[in-house]
Amino acid sequence: MKIELLKTFLEVSRTLHFRLAAESLYITQSAVSARIKLLEDDLGVMLFDRSQKHLKLTPEGNRLIKHANELLLMWQKTKQDVGVSEHISSQLVIGSMMSIWDIILQSWLQKIHRNLDDLSLMTTNYSPFELRKNLLSRLIDIAFLFEPLMSKN
Template sequence: MKVELLKTFLEVSHTLHFRVAAENLFITQSAVSARIKLLEEDLGVLLFDRSKKHLKLTPEGNRLIKHANELLLMWQKAKQDVGIAEGDNHQLAIGSIMSIWDIVLQGWLTKIHLNIEGMSLLTSTLSPVELRKSLLSRVIDVAFLFEPPYVEDLVITKVATVPLYLVSTESNRAKQKSTLANYIMVDYGESINSQYRRSFQDSPPAKHSMNQPRIALNFLLDVGGCAYLPRQMAFEHIESNRLFIVEDAPVFSREIYAVYLEKGHKVDIIEQTLQLFPYLKT
């Protein structure tokens, strides 16, 4: 597998600029061009349209992105599995949508490290569609989603219920949702989006949309405004009066689910790690 070619392709597809990609990869621009040319020759297609001022992905290039991500994840999993030290007995490949990582998974990873000896972790951030495909093809062992796929052979376990509070940086507006401005829409899935639209029909549209609560929180603290955030994430800033709960706004809740193969060979270790979520403790 020509890993470096795929890594270079993904960097160029992200930046759409050979020079910037070269800087990010710490190689020369000519090396980037050579790698892309080699990959195009191997595949027999053009991956980028270079005919205009700005670089653009071709349809073939767009199709390659998902395959390149999957191949690199599989390679990383294989490399880590083969190279696991003698004292490390288990590898767990974990996938999640981006917004769930900050809410519950960061602390869970720490608990795994501290409580389960010999565990090697491999994490990735994927879309819901990619997570489902990676689970079924055994590229990842367990996935975390807000809205899990109900597919035969998959076990679905609720691991957390997260309350979401509307918080504002302005204390004088924290009692009236109707007067809030500069709203940041955080993507918690279509269920929450629908509830928000029903509850705030007469409110102005969101000023910004962000797919990660941590990014929205930091942005909020820097420039002001309001957003729905998990209480545990905003707690210290509420205590220090940097954020204020909007008292008349509805509180939403978002369930988080772990999904894994019912007959996968890592069911026991997955279920052991899931018990580290407080929601599942007996």
């Protein structure tokens, strides 16, 4: 199973809208539909009820949310652990929205990479929702957003 399928499923389940999920994931609406269809085919169940005017999760889709979150969390931790070589003493995981990379982060990260030999940098683009979630669950160390992080804790 591809990780992108699970990410797409979680975004559609969050927005309950294929177009909004596509915008958030920076892909086309047809790509979102194709990914959901592939995931449904892999699992052999319908994840969304499309018969009504509004999209809604099926019981199977509701059950998949927990498993998809756990699988993505495990995959992220695996990438962070396996991706660090033995001579690296520290790892910094940075997440940002795509637009912020272009404005500020590319040149800043190049300077960090040149000046800190024993630091592993892991960078990823996320939607604002994913940035908040991953920062609060400590999957990323630093998140760059336009608006402040609001925690209910």
